[in-house]
Amino acid sequence: MTQSEQIPRRVLLFVTCTVDQLYPQIGESVVNVLERQGCEVDFPAGQTCCGQPAFNAGFTEDAKAVARRFLDVFAGEDPIVVPSGSCGAMVRNFYLELFHDEPETLAKVRQVAGRLYEFSEFLVDVLHRDDLAAKMSGSATYHQCCHLLRELGIDAQPKSLLASVEGLEMREMEQSEVCCGFGGTFAVKFPEISTAMLNDKLDYAIATGADTLVAGDATCLMHLEGGVRKRGDTLQLKHLAQVLDEATSTDGVAS
Amino acid sequence: MKVRTDEFKARSAETTKNPRRQASLKLVYDGLHKGRIAAAEDTDDWEDQRDRARAIKWHTINNLDYYLDLLDKNVRANGGNVYFANDDAEARDYVLGVAKANNVKTVIKSKSMVSEEIGLNEAFEEAGINPVETDLGEYIIQLAKEAPYHLIAPAIHKTREEISDLIQEVAGGPRQEDPQDLTDTARALLRDEFRKAEMGVSGVNFAVAETGSIAIVTNEGNGRMVTSAPRVHVAIVGMEKLIPSMQDLSTMLRVLIRSATGQRISSYVTVVNGPRKAGEEDGPDEFHLVIVNNGRENLLKDAQLREAMLCLRCGACLNACPVYRKAGGHAYGWVYPGPIGAIVTPVMTGKKVGRDLPFASTLCGACKDACPVKIELPTLLLRLRSDLAEGKADPKEKSSPLLERVSIKAWRFGVQSPMRFALAGRLSSLMMAPLSRGGWVRWLPPPLSGWTKSREFPRIAGKPFRARFRKKQR
């Protein structure tokens, strides 16, 4: 399908609380990439968080309150794009669990979840763009974030997007599908286990000799980058959106 | 067996710093985990088989009373005895009673996690009876006086050097290092016991209700000896191990063995139909089946947690679990480690213990993908977290620390309004300013120091995405 066949379409961006507050540059890259593909991006200003932190910690009632709000903020018909497998899985999979005994809310969940796409999934499966005519030099290795891979089953999409970037050499790391050890409060409650997992992940990534570790979730990137900085490694960390932004930017640098 | 789940944090942290244990745990991934994946990829209708196995188990568990009765009836019809043990003490007493009635001095055992669960070896020893584990891995941990480290590979954590030491201690003679020599020595030691033993105790992989048979899967052939050589055979089975028919057995064996070891079929599958009958040459004079509850009812009576009763104890979720592969098997503090252990241990032993276990997971989902009967392990962990955090497990005591509960309430208040959320972000950003350099915070006070000991934390952005987006729109 050629680009001209695609009509620009309005998408709602669910940027996630982590990107909003900690990695705004990832959000900007998402907007740049989507706009370059002809989308008109809207940011529902009422959005905050999907409720996952409370849900994962066992505070179901608090999670429900926040999830209900999310469903209201994202009511409508336009597709929703989220640059995170984890927050995507929360809405698409775990909301069903959360509201399993509330049929009315479940109907809303299905309506919203049915329109919600993870960033790479939206590009490849909805816009049918798995080659963005992107160019970039260097080498990268891809970490398969857990919820993106196993909860949403999204793996071919980010990989094909990365493979299509001209000049970017992809190198596979050992155990690329294994968790980086983040797990939300897990990282604080069980720091030794979490750190041991993190160190394995970074060691495997570095062993590939790639200069950049790419992942699809800001929370994992925060964990990995925090580790890289503490260890004093030189590995670069990037969200897939940042890579694609940089590689499709006409002035050669990410804006 | 003593429950030591409250030591999870300390014991797991220790294991992360033990290079020997970490090397063994890496082998769990490279060997068992990859072996399972290869076996699954090699099986055309793997997903169908998983679904079929799951359906068989759900059907049995949902009709457990019926199948327990049927099993009981058919074991008796085969000439065996059946005892239903409500807890570990009842199970021990019954087995000891059988041993005493038969004047037993030596018991040979094949691998049984339920036997570990009810502390049978200790009970035998106290009664002056010598229990001998005949599965090589179990034998090693019996010599080491340890609990199993893994559901199917109990001594996976032991290095060759450690095994050499243990074998030399009992065998005497020159120290052996070669795995084949060590196995031969262990085998010679065990042969003697096989001859002496008056009683055999085995576990059960599947108890077939329709025929009153038990099936045992082994790779060493010891299961066959234990169930046929001594005069008395006692089989111990957890209530979750029932299946309806022999036809179901073929499906179950297919998924169990591939998931456990990556083999298409184990070296031995032993099916026992009770004691020796008139005209038969081999087999014991007496056969006893001990069906153990010991807290399984707590799982059964809960519509959601009941799913954990589908478990085949194949160990695939352990092999897939990156937390197990760092924390090690002993950290889980009872008999069943890994993701399934983190679920069944607190529920079977009473929720007041083991409250760390359901939280000791990143919810990465690798266990769920590996499980042959597709148990929703992450969902069950989340359910237990919710019970604990909201005081449903124990109304008098909410288990989450006060600070965490307050933080969640504050978070809820904050994220219910974008203005408050943005304001909280601004304030946090300012508060973090003195602690940060180059946009990253190097130190945070406890309990957040758990993070900053090994990781920096990004400073909250001075200008969040929402502000940048607004500016861009203008």
Ligand code: SF4
């Ligand atoms: S939960 Fe599933 S994977 Fe884990 S031991 Fe049981 S059957 Fe095997």
